[in-house]
Structure formats: structure tokens, C-alpha cells
Amino acid sequence: xxxxxxxxxxxxxxxxxxxxxxxxxxxxxxxxxxxxxxxxxxxxxxxxxxxxxxxxxxxxxxxxxxxxxxxxxxxxxxxxxxxxxxxxxxxxxxxxxxxxxxxxxxxxxxxxxxxxxxxxxxxxxxxxxxxxxxxxxxxxxxxxxxxxxxxxxxxx
Amino acid sequence: xxxxxxxxxxxxxxxxxxxxxxxxxxxxxxxxxxxxxxxxxxxxxxxxxxxxxxxxxxxxxxxxxxxxxxxxxxxxxxxxxxxxxxxxxxxxxxxxxxxxxxxxxxxxxxxxxxxxxxxxxxxxxxxxxxxxxxxxxxxxxxxxxxxxxxxxxxxxxxxxxxxxxxxxxxxxxxxxxxxxxxxxxxxxxxxxxxxxxxxxxxxxxxxxxxxxxxxxxxxxxxxxxxxxxxxxxxxxxxxxxxxxxxxxxxxxxxxxxxxxxxxxxxxxxxxxxxxxxxxxxxxxxxxxxxxxxxxxxxxxxxxxxxxxxxx
Numbered sequence: 001x002x003x004x005x006x007x008x009x010x011x012x013x014x015x016x017x018x019x020x021x022x023x024x025x026x027x028x029x030x031x032x033x034x035x036x037x038x039x040x041x042x043x044x045x046x047x048x049x050x051x052x053x054x055x056x057x058x059x060x061x062x063x064x065x066x067x068x069x070x071x072x073x074x075x076x077x078x079x080x081x082x083x084x085x086x087x088x089x090x091x092x093x094x095x096x097x098x099x100x101x102x103x104x105x106x107x108x109x110x111x112x113x114x115x116x117x118x119x120x121x122x123x124x125x126x127x128x129x130x131x132x133x134x135x136x137x138x139x140x141x142x143x144x145x146x147x148x149x150x151x152x153x154x155x156x
Numbered sequence: 157x158x159x160x161x162x163x164x165x166x167x168x169x170x171x172x173x174x175x176x177x178x179x180x181x182x183x184x185x186x187x188x189x190x191x192x193x194x195x196x197x198x199x200x201x202x203x204x205x206x207x208x209x210x211x212x213x214x215x216x217x218x219x220x221x222x223x224x225x226x227x228x229x230x231x232x233x234x235x236x237x238x239x240x241x242x243x244x245x246x247x248x249x250x251x252x253x254x255x256x257x258x259x260x261x262x263x264x265x266x267x268x269x270x271x272x273x274x275x276x277x278x279x280x281x282x283x284x285x286x287x288x289x290x291x292x293x294x295x296x297x298x299x300x301x302x303x304x305x306x307x308x309x310x311x312x313x314x315x316x317x318x319x320x321x322x323x324x325x326x327x328x329x330x331x332x333x334x335x336x337x338x339x340x341x342x343x344x345x346x347x348x349x350x351x352x353x354x355x356x357x358x359x360x361x362x363x364x365x366x367x368x369x370x371x372x373x374x375x376x377x378x379x380x381x382x383x384x385x386x387x388x389x390x391x392x393x394x395x396x397x398x399x400x401x402x403x404x405x406x407x408x409x410x411x412x413x414x415x416x417x418x419x420x421x422x423x424x425x426x427x428x429x430x431x432x433x434x435x436x437x438x439x440x441x442x443x444x445x446x447x448x449x450x451x452x453x454x455x456x457x458x459x460x461x462x463x464x465x466x467x
Binding site: 012104 | 213214215216283284285302306307309311324325326331334335337338340461462
């Protein structure tokens with residue numbers, strides 16, 4: 001099970017945080033600060049898996065962002081790396097050549113994709129096309145809602 | 157007494173004379189299609205130069221300034237200068253949000269110049285700190301730079317590194333630009349995304365443009381209402397839309413013609429069916445038009461809807 005998932009920049013700015021297990025606020029702050037410091041100080045050639053407390057941390061750097069997932073001891077590390085890669089592929093497909101700015105200014109959409117992909121710390125939809133189809137239909141529903149509200153306001 | 161608010165939008169460019177500070181700034185401006193005034197930088201001493209730069213991205217635009225300052229060998233450092241940086245009253249730390257430190261890779265002594273600024277950086281914690289290495293690579297010398305950078309929160313950018321095929325990552329000047337653009341600068345102006353701007357909705361272009369035209373129509377209706385409320389200098393029925401928006405909005409005549417074309421028999425028994433058929437014919441027709449004509453058609457249809465609902 002994935003316990004948490006972060007995305008942060010190469011300057012330590014947190015861009016996305018998702019918790020799949022309960023942590024107190026203090027634990028969350030400590031965890032994010034510690035992991036950001038540790039991972040940013042690691043060189044490119046170092047291993048993508050490290051141990052932190054009672055769980056393992058898998059991270060991968062994509063361009064200017066680090067994707068970090070905390071997993072429990074019996075989870076497979078390489079599988080987690082693949083899952084992170086699947087999330088990045090989906091973001092890339094959704095935003096079209098995704099960059100850090102897309103995640104900063106459309107963080108809500110990044111969360112939509114994450115919520116379609118994961119549930120309770122497990123991969124719930126491995127099919128990329130299905131996820132994109134669901135997100136697209138959700139976006140269309142949002143736009144229709146905006147359109148309806150605009151029409152209603154223009155009638156008033 | 158004026159209340160001047162300090163905006164944190166300065167990029168401090170530090171480096172030894174001849175390290176390539178101005179060259180890096182020029183490259184950044186050049187990539188973003190902006191130029192630099194040459195008349196005030198003929199002197200080799202670039203200390204104290206301020207170069208304005210406008211960051212334009214698809215989400216925001218921001219006005220920032222490059223502040224260039226020269227560093228010297230640690231044995232010749234004037235402590236008063238460093239204290240001047242650290243002094244809160246001078247306000248330098250309050251306005252600097254990025255530090256670009258440029259050094260020559262083949263002269264390790266030029267890298268040591270940044271170490272006197274460590275306390276200033278720790279005190280004010282700028283969002284972006286880059287250490288940019290210029291000049292040719294010397295084998296085995298890179299590692300000390302990277303180690304120090306990792307320990308002190310700097311990102312090391314090698315200007316001479318070549319792009320590896322399997323890594324999709326920006327390097328050199330593009331990486332510097334990416335890092336500067338990824339910061340949320342104080343005083344930035346958001347570029348509002350309208351309702352139909354989602355990049356993944358590709359299956360219905362006409363639908364997309366109709367949504368966009370309606371969203372814009374609603375925004376402009378709100379803006380013109382608010383300007384009438386708050387702009388006491390303008391006449392009540394001043395309509396400057398044509399002046400500001402030019403050809404983007406259809407004319408009143410075009411809207412009336414479209415309205416007549418679509419809704420002429422709306423009140424008949426099967427009037428709604430006929431309206432929908434006409435709309436679908438318009439959609440088919442729009443596929444053969446150019447982008448601009450299609451947008452105009454979408455805008456006139458949207459406005460005719462607005463006119464019909466206003467009846």
C-alpha cells in the first residue's frame with residue numbers, strides 16, 4: 001500500500017501532497033521536511049529506494065520535479081516505481097507535455113488524475129485510456145455546469 | 157510619508173568579473189525575445205546594473221529585475237559590503253527572491269566567492285538559488301562544486317553539459333529559465349483561463365468555441381456593468397467595446413441577422429426542432445471555415461442566443 005505521495009521541485013517547493021494513511025499534523029510536517037532535505041541532497045547516481053522510519057520511500061526525478069511515494073515494508077519497490085511512472089505518463093497525456101507550471105497552476109487537475117488512479121493507497125485503474133476518458137468526461141461536466149450558470153446569469 | 161511596498165521580485169546575479177554574468181542575462185532575455193539596453197553597460201564593471209525583464213508564461217506574467225553585482229576573492233572581500241546585504245534596514249533581502257551565482261569551472265577560486273554570502277542566503281532564504289558553471293569542463297573538478305551545492309541548497313547548472321538522449325530534462329540556459337519561471341513572483345498577474353481552455357477537450361471544437369464565446373460574453377457583460385458603476389467620468393451609455401476588441405466581437409447587425417436566421421420560427425409548433433437543425437447545419441458549415449471565421453461565427457451565434465434570452 002502507498003502511504004503517501006508527494007511532488008516537490010528541485011528547490012524544495014512542495015507541489016502536491018496526498019496522504020493515504022492517517023498521520024498527525026506534526027508527523028506530516030516532519031516527514032515532508034525530512035524527506036525533502038534527504039532526497040534533495042542525494043546525487044543522481046544514488047539508489048531510488050531509501051528507508052525512512054517504519055516504511056520505505058521510493059522517489060524518482062522527472063525533469064524539475066521529484067515524485068516521492070512512501071510504501072509499507074511488504075510492498076514491491078519496482079512496482080511502486082512503475083506506478084509513479086504511470087502517474088507521470090497520465091499527467092503528460094492530460095496536460096500535453098506537462099511541465100512544473102502546469103502542476104502549479106492546475107494542481108486541482110493533478111489531484112483529479114491522482115484520485116482516478118489511486119484509491120486507499122492502491123492502484124485502482126491501471127488502464128491509461130480509461131483514466132483519461134473519466135477525467136475528460138468530468139471536465140466536460142464542469143464546463144457544461146459553467147455554461148449553464150453563465151446562461152442563467154445572462155438571463156437575469 | 158509615502159508607503160512604498162517592497163516587492164520581492166529581484167534576481168541577484170553574482171559572480172567574479174569576467175565570469176559571464178551579463179552573458180547569461182543576455183541569453184535569458186534573448187530566449188524570451190527581449191533585449192537589453194546597451195548604452196549603460198559598456199564598462200567592464202557590471203556592478204550595480206539593473207536590467208528589467210518580463211516573464212511571460214501561459215499562466216502568468218511578472219515584471220522582475222536582474223540586479224548584477226560583482227564578487228571578489230575571499231581575501232579581498234569588503235566586510236561592509238556583506239554586512240550591507242545582511243542589514244535588514246537596507247531591504248536587499250526583502251526584495252531578492254532568486255540568486256544566480258556564476259563562476260568559472262576552470263577557476264575553482266571563483267566558486268569560493270559565494271561562500272561569504274551563505275549567511276545572507278540563510279537569513280533571507282530566497283526561493284531560487286542557482287550556481288551556474290561557465291567555461292570548459294575539467295575532468296574530476298565538477299564533483300566538489302556539486303557537493304557544496306547539495307549541502308547548501310543550491311542547484312548546480314552546468315552550461316557546457318550536452319543533452320543526453322534518454323533524459324527528458326532541460327539543461328543549461330533552458331534550465332535556468334525553467335527555474336525562474338517556476339517561481340511564484342510577488343506582483344505577478346494571472347492570465348485567466350476561460351471555461352473552454354482545457355487542453356484535453358478535443359472532440360468538439362464548435363462546442364469549445366461556443367463555451368469560450370459565452371464565457372467571454374459573460375465576463376465582458378460583468379466588466380461593462382462594473383465600469384458603469386464605478387467609472388464616474390464616462391457617460392452612462394458609453395460603449396468602448398469596439399475600440400478595445402476590434403473585430404473579435406460581432407456587430408449588432410450581424411447578431412440581429414444571426415438571431416433572425418436561427419430563431420425566425422421559434423414560436424411555431426416544431427420551432428425548437430428547426431432551431432436545433434439550423435444549429436447543426438451551422439456546425440457543419442463551420443468545419444470548412446478558417447479558425448478566425450469559425451470564432452466569429454461562434455461569437456455571433458452565442459450573442460444571438462443572449463439576445464433571444466433577453467427578450
